[in-house]
Amino acid sequence: MSQNSCLSFRRQIRLPMICVLLVAALFVFPLVSCTQASPEKQPKISLVLAEEGASDYRVILSAEADEELIEIAQEFVDYFTSITGVTLPIERDSSPEGAHEILIGKTNRTADRFDYESNKSDTFCYQSIDRSILLTGVGTRGVAYAVYAFLEEVCGVRYWTPDYESVPEQSTLCVEGPFDVTSSPLFSMRDLNSAGSSDPKWMVKMRLNGRQSLGSERFHKTPFVGGGVGYAGWWVHTIASLAEMEEGENGFWDIQPCLMDEGVYQTVLKNVRKWLQENPDASLVSISQNDGDKNSMCQCEKCRAFVAEHGGAESALWIDFVSRIAEELGDEYPHVRFDTLSYTFTRKAPTGLTVPNNVVVRIAPLRSCYRHGLMSCTQKDPQAEELKESLAAWGELLTDNFHVWEYDAFFNEYWSPNVNYSRLRENLKLYADLGVSGMFIQGDSGANNGFSELRAYLNAKLLWDPTMDDETFSSLVKDFCEGYYGTGTAVPLMRYMELVDEKTKDTHYTIYAHTADEYLPVDVTESASGTKMLDMSFLLELRACFDEAEKQVKDEEQLLHLKKARLQIQYYELLCYHYMEEAFDSKYYIAARNDLGDRLYSNAKEVGIRELREGLPLSQTTTETWRHPLMWNKEFWW
Numbered sequence: 001m002s003q004n005s006c007l008s009f010r011r012q013i014r015l016p017m018i019c020v021l022l023v024a025a026l027f028v029f030p031l032v033s034c035t036q037a038s039p040e041k042q043p044k045i046s047l048v049l050a051e052e053g054a055s056d057y058r059v060i061l062s063a064e065a066d067e068e069l070i071e072i073a074q075e076f077v078d079y080f081t082s083i084t085g086v087t088l089p090i091e092r093d094s095s096p097e098g099a100h101e102i103l104i105g106k107t108n109r110t111a112d113r114f115d116y117e118s119n120k121s122d123t124f125c126y127q128s129i130d131r132s133i134l135l136t137g138v139g140t141r142g143v144a145y146a147v148y149a150f151l152e153e154v155c156g157v158r159y160w161t162p163d164y165e166s167v168p169e170q171s172t173l174c175v176e177g178p179f180d181v182t183s184s185p186l187f188s189m190r191d192l193n194s195a196g197s198s199d200p201k202w203m204v205k206m207r208l209n210g211r212q213s214l215g216s217e218r219f220h221k222t223p224f225v226g227g228g229v230g231y232a233g234w235w236v237h238t239i240a241s242l243a244e245m246e247e248g249e250n251g252f253w254d255i256q257p258c259l260m261d262e263g264v265y266q267t268v269l270k271n272v273r274k275w276l277q278e279n280p281d282a283s284l285v286s287i288s289q290n291d292g293d294k295n296s297m298c299q300c301e302k303c304r305a306f307v308a309e310h311g312g313a314e315s316a317l318w319i320d321f322v323s324r325i326a327e328e329l330g331d332e333y334p335h336v337r338f339d340t341l342s343y344t345f346t347r348k349a350p351t352g353l354t355v356p357n358n359v360v361v362r363i364a365p366l367r368s369c370y371r372h373g374l375m376s377c378t379q380k381d382p383q384a385e386e387l388k389e390s391l392a393a394w395g396e397l398l399t400d401n402f403h404v405w406e407y408d409a410f411f412n413e414y415w416s417p418n419v420n421y422s423r424l425r426e427n428l429k430l431y432a433d434l435g436v437s438g439m440f441i442q443g444d445s446g447a448n449n450g451f452s453e454l455r456a457y458l459n460a461k462l463l464w465d466p467t468m469d470d471e472t473f474s475s476l477v478k479d480f481c482e483g484y485y486g487t488g489t490a491v492p493l494m495r496y497m498e499l500v501d502e503k504t505k506d507t508h509y510t511i512y513a514h515t516a517d518e519y520l521p522v523d524v525t526e527s528a529s530g531t532k533m534l535d536m537s538f539l540l541e542l543r544a545c546f547d548e549a550e551k552q553v554k555d556e557e558q559l560l561h562l563k564k565a566r567l568q569i570q571y572y573e574l575l576c577y578h579y580m581e582e583a584f585d586s587k588y589y590i591a592a593r594n595d596l597g598d599r600l601y602s603n604a605k606e607v608g609i610r611e612l613r614e615g616l617p618l619s620q621t622t623t624e625t626w627r628h629p630l631m632w633n634k635e636f637w638w
Contacts, residue, residue, distance in 0.1 A: 042178045047131055050084035050173040056100040062107045063092045068140050068225055073104045076135070076147045079157060082167045101132040105143045110134050114182075121227075122209060123184040126150040128177035141209060141227045148205045149183070159206060160484045161453050162199035164557070183464075186432045187439045189229045189403065190463035194443025194456045195610075200225075206460035210440060229438070232282035233275035236341070236405075237290055242268045252290040258298035259321040260306065269325055276333055284360065286339045287322045294345035309352065315342055316350035319359070326358045337401060342394060347386065349393035357401065360438065363394055364405040365427070367510045371519065373426025379508040395434040403438035404431050408455055411511045412632070414613050415448050415571035417520060417542070419497040420504075421458065425473065428466035439463055448609050450568045453561070454480050485562045488552030493565075496545035503538065520572060522579045534580050534589070542569045564607040570600050574629050597627035 049057055059073050073090050081087045093107040103110050114125050114136050124137035124146035135146040151157040154175050158166040191210020197203065198212065204225050211230035234241060240252040243264050248255045257264045272285055290296065297303065297314050310316035318340050326338040342349070342363040355361065368384045369377045374391075377384060394402060406427065410418050424441070431439065441459050444452055457480055462468070468476075477497075481490040500520070509519040523535035546566045553559045577593035580586055604618060612621050613632055625631050 045128070045131070045177045046174050047128060047133070047177050048172070048174045050080075050086045050171065053085050053171050055084070055086045055088060057088055057102055058098065058100070059088050059090045059102045059104060060093055060095070060107055060109065061090060061104055063094045065092070065105060066140075069105050069143060072140070072144050072147055072225065075144075076102065076104065076151070079151050079155075079167065083155060083157075083170060084173050085171055099131055103129075103132060103134045103136070104147065105136055110136065119182070120184050121188060122207070123182065124149060125180075125182040126154070127180035139227045140225050141204065144204050144225045145183075145207050148207075149181075152205075153181075154179075158479070158483050159202060160457060160480060162197075162202035164484065164561075166483045185464050186466060187437060187463060188400070189438030189440075190460075191229070191438075191440040192443065192456060192459055192463065193441070193445065194408070194449070194459075195445065195452050197443070197456045197460070203228075206457075207464045208460055226281075229283050230279075230281060231339070232279035232285045232336075233271075235284075235286045235339075236288055238286045238288050239268070240290055242271045242287060244271070252292075254292045254296045256290055256292065256296050256298060258300055258303060259317040260298070260300065260302045265321065265324065268321075269328060272325055272338075273329060273332075276329070276336060283335060284337050284339050287318075287325060288339065288341040288362075289318065289343065289346060292345070297345070311348070311351035313346075313348040313350040315346040315348060315361075316353060318346055319350055319353050319355060319361075323353075323356050323359055326356050330356075330358050339403070341405070342390065343405070347390045349390055349397055353397075355397050355401070357399065360401040360403055361394055361398055362403040362405050362438070362440070363391060364407075366407070367512070369423075369508045370407070370410060370511050370513070371420050371423060371504055371507055371509060373423050373430070375430060376426060377508065381508070391430075391434055395436075399435070400437050402434070402436050403440065404436050406439065406441045407511050408441050408443045408459060409445075409449060409511065409614070410513075411614065412513060413519070413571075414444055414632075415568055416450065416575070417500045417568045417572050418450050418504075419500045421455075421473075421477075424459065425462060425466065425468075428462050432466050445611065445614050448564060448567050448571075448604065451565055453484060484558070485549065485565065486553035486555060486558040489549040489562065492545045492548035492552075496542060499538070499541055499545070520575075522576050524580075524583075532580075532584050534576055539569070539573055539576065542572075560607055563603065564609070567600065567603060567607070567609075570596060570603065571629070574600060578629055594627045597629075598623065601626040 049055060059077060061069055061073055065073075070090070077088050077090060088102065093109060097109060101109070106116060110129070113127065113129065113134055116138060119138050121138055122142050122145065124142045126133065126135050126146050126149060133150070135143065135150055137143045137146045148159070152159065155173065156168040160166065185207065189210055190208050191212065192208055193212065197208070203209070209228045211228040212235050237252075239245070239257060243257045244267055245252065245255070245257060259265075268287065272287065275285055276282060294314055297317070303317060306320070307314055307316055322338050322340045329336070329338075337358050337360045339360040339362060342361050344364075344366060347363060365374070365387050368374060368387050369379055369381060372378070374384060374388055406424065408424060410416060428439070441463070443449060443455060443459065449455060454477070458473075458476060461476055477494060478490040481493045482488075485493060504520055507519050507521070513519050523538055525533050525535040527533055546562070546569065550559065550562055553562060574593060574596050577589045577596060580589040581593060601618075601621070601623070609618060611617055612625070
């Protein structure tokens with residue numbers, strides 16, 4: 001095959017290697033709830049899956065395998081061909097048993113090798129059986145996860161983004177046995193929204209099982225592999241549509257319907273049933289509040305009395321309302337859970353109410369510190385303290401239906417240097433300890449969120465295993481840099497991350513911060529004559545890291561990836577010039593800011609950026625916008 005050969009469904013980087021064992025030695029991958037056979041109890045064995053363009057192996061499926069399992073098996077064969085040049089045959093378990101088989105899913109050869117009943121949903125397993133290999137799991141997704149995990153963790157394939165992967169090229173493929181690995185997720189729902197992350201195949205490869213809205217053209221309706229957790233209708237802020245509300249003066253920002261009104265209830269019930277009828281595969285339906293504050297809630301005497309009766313929590317009205325719908329439709333739709341938010345003014349948990357087991361509450365930690373984890377942040381922020389209390393209270397009220405909507409998008413400063421990876425790692429561990437069962441992470445939707453692709457990759461890994469140690473996490477960062485940005489880039493890029501991390505370690509800001517000195521201090525120096533000037537030393541250090549990385553890259557596509565990541569430095573410089581202009585009324589910095597804004601726009605188009613920020617396509621921006629970074633923020637436009 002050619003050095004940069006492509007399959008129809010993915011862009012590949014070919015990695016010539018002598019033996020796949022080299023990949024296993026270089027990179028460490030996390031496994032959660034793992035069991036592995038003790039090596040000393042079984043003799044070592046080398047499984048030669050392919051040798052110089054030939055193989056004794058064949059893929060075996062059950063005689064009853066459906067189309068999805070056949071497609072999963074074909075995926076394995078396609079990757080195997082890409083690695084070795086060998087195309088394995090796919091046969092059924094009605095054929096005579098052989099000594100060299102890749103058994104995918106439950107077959108008549110292996111029914112007793114994996115506990116399909118006791119293991120939790122999505123659990124996967126890959127194990128050697130003499131010289132054969134079993135790739136299986138709970139449900140269709142469990143089987144798919146086993147296939148992709150084996151290709152990744154044993155064969156060295158990497159799924160960086162939906163359209164960019166690394167596949168080792170070697171005509172001889174040998175793996176060391178015996179092995180027996182079983183892995184289960186800590187979160188039963190794992191969903192991620194960022195640029196490209198809703199691609200159905202990539203989601204399965206990264207063990208994400210959320211499908212967001214089944215009924216919206218914005219998201220994929222038909223997943224590559226079934227069994228995901230999908231919403232009927234829209235999936236957030238749905239009450240306006242369900243209650244057929246008329247917009248107020250500020251849209252739906254400052255109004256909620258009266259949840260004690262029987263007419264509102266009947267209208268919402270009718271529309272929830274309609275959504276479920278239109279989306280029979282849905283496992284969730286959202287009945288959730290509009291944006292706004294507590295003043296947007298109905299102030300009628302009946303509503304106020306109900307809130308007062310249940311600890312002064314506005315959420316009491318929503319829990320009562322959604323529970324009533326869940327009770328009425330529960331028998332008709334036993335597989336569906338009814339989802340509502342605990343968000344801004346509804347974050348406080350109610351007292352004196354029981355949450356039915358088919359009602360999901362999604363708490364959203366909006367406006368908590370975006371630099372530090374909830375438990376390690378030293379800032380005495382009343383909102384953060386209230387959030388921690390709310391998490392604990394909801395954890396007491398809920399069992400398997402406690403979900404969290406996390407944020408990994410710096411809404412007002414998408415483009416800025418931000419490497420707050422420890423925050424999300426810490427919070428995900430906390431959520432797992434509190435019994436959270438479902439996680440959704442909102443990332444950037446098409447803008448440039450610094451290392452957007454790296455964030456999506458790491459977040460997907462963390463959603464499967466939020467307990468990974470520092471060494472494992474660091475190896476994932478290094479692995480991604482080398483594979484996506486280019487060989488030799490990991491050291492300078494990780495140095496860059498260390499510089500930003502150190503610079504911001506004592507800052508506190510929310511996802512709506514919108515001045516540079518709130519999160520990444522601007523350095524000012526003074527000339528001999530007393531003139532205040534921008535201290536360029538930190539910016540020069542950041543530039544040097546990317547300069548060194550770019551010297552290492554020979555592949556044009558990887559260079560484009562690196563240029564996109566570099567935009568974050570240019571944006572920070574733009575903010576610095578703006579700060580100097582504002583602070584010292586400097587015409588020099590106005591001119592420099594205008595020039596850099598123009599170049600930033602041109603560079604963004606070159607690397608394929610689609611949006612300036614959430615909801616604002618590049619095509620709708622003006623020169624004036626690019627020259628004024630504070631006009632980029634979400635709150636300015638909304």
